[in-house]
Amino acid sequence: MEKVKKIRGGDVRTASRLIRNLEDGMIEARSTIKHIFPLTGRAHVIGLTGSPGAGKSTLVDGLVESFRKKEKTVGVLAVDPTSPFTGGAILGDRIRMQRHAEDPGVFVRSLATRGALGGLAKAVGDAIHILDVMGKDKVIVETVGTGQQEVDIINHSHTVLVVLIPGMGDEIQAIKAGIMEIADIFVINKADREGSSKLRREIMAMLDMAPPETFAAGWRPPIIRVENAFEPDGFGKSLEELSATIEKHYQHLVQHNLIGSRVRRKAVVELNEAIRNSVLEPVLNRLVQNGEIEGMIQKLINKETDPYTLAEDVARRYLKECSG
Numbered sequence: 001m002e003k004v005k006k007i008r009g010g011d012v013r014t015a016s017r018l019i020r021n022l023e024d025g026m027i028e029a030r031s032t033i034k035h036i037f038p039l040t041g042r043a044h045v046i047g048l049t050g051s052p053g054a055g056k057s058t059l060v061d062g063l064v065e066s067f068r069k070k071e072k073t074v075g076v077l078a079v080d081p082t083s084p085f086t087g088g089a090i091l092g093d094r095i096r097m098q099r100h101a102e103d104p105g106v107f108v109r110s111l112a113t114r115g116a117l118g119g120l121a122k123a124v125g126d127a128i129h130i131l132d133v134m135g136k137d138k139v140i141v142e143t144v145g146t147g148q149q150e151v152d153i154i155n156h157s158h159t160v161l162v163v164l165i166p167g168m169g170d171e172i173q174a175i176k177a178g179i180m181e182i183a184d185i186f187v188i189n190k191a192d193r194e195g196s197s198k199l200r201r202e203i204m205a206m207l208d209m210a211p212p213e214t215f216a217a218g219w220r221p222p223i224i225r226v227e228n229a230f231e232p233d234g235f236g237k238s239l240e241e242l243s244a245t246i247e248k249h250y251q252h253l254v255q256h257n258l259i260g261s262r263v264r265r266k267a268v269v270e271l272n273e274a275i276r277n278s279v280l281e282p283v284l285n286r287l288v289q290n291g292e293i294e295g296m297i298q299k300l301i302n303k304e305t306d307p308y309t310l311a312e313d314v315a316r317r318y319l320k321e322c323s324g
């Protein structure tokens, strides 16, 4: 397939167009992924999440530089970059990543949130595949740490970074337990700020309380302090430490045969999403298009029936259609 060949050759325009078409849910784009999928699995996928304005994009930019120094090629996917905190951050991301714009070893793409059920995560998962097949050694996915979405994206990563900042009050309390559990590395960002030692102590205490089996093959998530981004020396040093730790984590996964379990985790999520897209969406779309859904809603409002009876009726009709 010509398109796949171009993507394998690292063609930025073809890759960008395909990602855009996937975001728009184009069926044809999905069929290209069928050819891409068997070629995936080379890249080290790094998920990075944290609250809005935590300095994630600044951090990603620093990581890109650090990886480039080690001759690694890098792909970056920034998901939902417009947060109410920094507002219009897409432009900000572009400016921040500008210095890498001319570097053919770096590919940066922002993905907008569509709010559609499963729609976003699906595009991200496939976009990761595309960057992988483009030959990027490292694929970094930045997501804002709110809601279910970032949990989904974490399912696509080998190494998960949770970015925290000091002085946000009871930061640890505010973070959902789920997020803390999936962190492979904690980053205390803007560590020049007051409260960074306190935050470190809080994370340590939380890790101390976790049962030992939480830490896969003995990997206790390290806590890396990243100094002020506006002081290049300290920031640069912190970033070197961080990228070395990321590398160490990947080696840990390889040495302890844990890559397989991450791959499996991703496979489960992808299959779930694909079934949802191929089975549930078309059925729902049809019910909306033929107006049936409205009648069903009315019946529920009038208490003529219940949601389970209606759903079972739909399942009977459509599943019969599929198997027949």
Ligand SMILES: Nc1nc2c(ncn2[C@@H]2O[C@H](COP(=O)(O)OP(=O)(O)OP(=O)(O)O)[C@@H](O)[C@H]2O)c(=O)[nH]1
Binding pocket: 050, 051, 052, 053, 054, 055, 056, 057, 058, 059, 080, 081, 082, 083, 085, 086, 087, 089, 092, 144, 189, 190, 191, 226, 227, 228, 229, 230
């Ligand atoms: N004081 C201080 N400010 C920082 C530091 N790093 C980033 N910032 C600033 O914090 C703001 C947000 O930085 P971003 O890197 O866009 O943060 P983000 O987490 O990607 O933001 P969203 O994607 O909008 O959630 C910007 O104004 C940065 O200049 C730091 O180390 N110290």
Ligand SMILES: [Mg+2]
Binding pocket: 056, 057, 058, 078, 081, 089, 093, 142
């Ligand atoms: Mg950002």
